[in-house]
Amino acid sequence: MFNKILIANRGEIALRIIRACKELGIKTVAVYSEADSNSLHVRLADESVCIGAAPSRDSYLRMDNIISAADITGAEAIHPGFGFLSENHVFAQMVEEHGITFIGPKPEHVKIMGDKILAKDAMHALGVPLVPGSPGKVATFAEAKVVAPDIGYPMLIKAACGGGGKGMQIVHTEHQLERAVTVAQMEARANFGDSSIFIEKYLQNPRHIEIQILADQHGNCVHLGERDCSIQRRHQKIWEEAPSPVVTEEMREALGATCVNAMKGMGYRGVGTMEFLFEEGQFYFIEMNTRIQVEHPITEMVTGIDLIKEQIKVAAGQKLTFTQADIRMKGHAIECRINAEDPETFMPSPGTITFYHPPGGLGVRIDSHIYDGYKIPSHYDSLLGKLIVWAPTRADCLNKLSSALDEYVIDGVKTLIPLHKRLTLHPAIIKGKFDIKWLETKFLA
Ligand code: ADP
Numbered sequence: 001m002f003n004k005i006l007i008a009n010r011g012e013i014a015l016r017i018i019r020a021c022k023e024l025g026i027k028t029v030a031v032y033s034e035a036d037s038n039s040l041h042v043r044l045a046d047e048s049v050c051i052g053a054a055p056s057r058d059s060y061l062r063m064d065n066i067i068s069a070a071d072i073t074g075a076e077a078i079h080p081g082f083g084f085l086s087e088n089h090v091f092a093q094m095v096e097e098h099g100i101t102f103i104g105p106k107p108e109h110v111k112i113m114g115d116k117i118l119a120k121d122a123m124h125a126l127g128v129p130l131v132p133g134s135p136g137k138v139a140t141f142a143e144a145k146v147v148a149p150d151i152g153y154p155m156l157i158k159a160a161c162g163g164g165g166k167g168m169q170i171v172h173t174e175h176q177l178e179r180a181v182t183v184a185q186m187e188a189r190a191n192f193g194d195s196s197i198f199i200e201k202y203l204q205n206p207r208h209i210e211i212q213i214l215a216d217q218h219g220n221c222v223h224l225g226e227r228d229c230s231i232q233r234r235h236q237k238i239w240e241e242a243p244s245p246v247v248t249e250e251m252r253e254a255l256g257a258t259c260v261n262a263m264k265g266m267g268y269r270g271v272g273t274m275e276f277l278f279e280e281g282q283f284y285f286i287e288m289n290t291r292i293q294v295e296h297p298i299t300e301m302v303t304g305i306d307l308i309k310e311q312i313k314v315a316a317g318q319k320l321t322f323t324q325a326d327i328r329m330k331g332h333a334i335e336c337r338i339n340a341e342d343p344e345t346f347m348p349s350p351g352t353i354t355f356y357h358p359p360g361g362l363g364v365r366i367d368s369h370i371y372d373g374y375k376i377p378s379h380y381d382s383l384l385g386k387l388i389v390w391a392p393t394r395a396d397c398l399n400k401l402s403s404a405l406d407e408y409v410i411d412g413v414k415t416l417i418p419l420h421k422r423l424t425l426h427p428a429i430i431k432g433k434f435d436i437k438w439l440e441t442k443f444l445a
Contacts, residue, residue, distance in 0.1 A: 009081030033059035159188035165235025245432025
């Protein structure tokens, strides 16, 4: 096992990783930007190193500074968290070349899954069902016109290296196609530094369902069931549940087995999430995240497995101590993302927390880095933390979540707490009847 791990991240996920390390008896090194010197991750870690100025590109994205910080402090491994450098294969490679363990998959797998075209090819070859689409990259309008009849309108143009729900273009008719190809290529280059695009069938009313994977370096791989992340705004998840209200035991076993076989076929290691759209009883792979995800706690709550500790253990070369048959999903968990945003306009709401009271009680978990008097820096994303609630049934879980949200006080900035409260009371949520468009087209409309 490692003696010391450097955490190349900030906010609640940095705290989450520090806590897991403490329980494993591992020393921790926090890195921080000048804007984060008063952050809890800096205070809770055993050591800390300032890696640059406030903007992420000058600190949390500075590979050289982070690797130097690991060298100076003698950290044997780097945990990238999510966002920032977590899915950067160049960073993963650089870390390993310095004789430091990257707590994540092999750099080549980070690279394949970072390109949605390569990822879909690899998954197709391993028997995973895909959203119908172009056989690969689409370079020109002429090429798009050739593949369009097979795919059928409406279609979705996506950036191969896209992320964060950015840069997707819906195309309803052929006369929109030329412009959409041009715009998508420009946006892909501007946002992701690579203009490669591809085309998918635009599914009308799917749910977003993803499977959590965990693999060691000895050929063992398990799945930990699904999460339903259909409650989204601008393709960004806001509320997640495990299990999905629409996935049966048989569906879970079949899809889980498909994912495990694919991961074993690749020789994948670490944690990962295979994301699918689900429509009319069929699952269609869209992409894979080769890192821990924001919504991992709901899986922890229903399986009782600490995903970050497992991630660290398998990175250190340990074997999984359980098999698929040992994993049982119990009860229901929901996570609400508590963003510092106006709950009606979704405008960011930076500022200082003037009063903070988190809810508590059996089955109520808060993963957050904020505290009374905390000043939210404007340089990073708006996630203040996550409220995760577990109960034996979905109805109990919604009930408990509703009380927890009533009790949750964050003064000084606007947050999504009132939006989540309204969600818990909505008949569609209570019935579990929603898809990826529901929040925007029905609830917020
Ligand atoms: P990103 O990497 O930017 O998050 P994804 O491929 O994971 O992009 O897609 C994000 C979201 O966009 C999905 O959860 C879903 O809401 C929507 N989406 C993606 N592909 C399709 C599709 N083919 N049809 C309909 N919606 C889609």
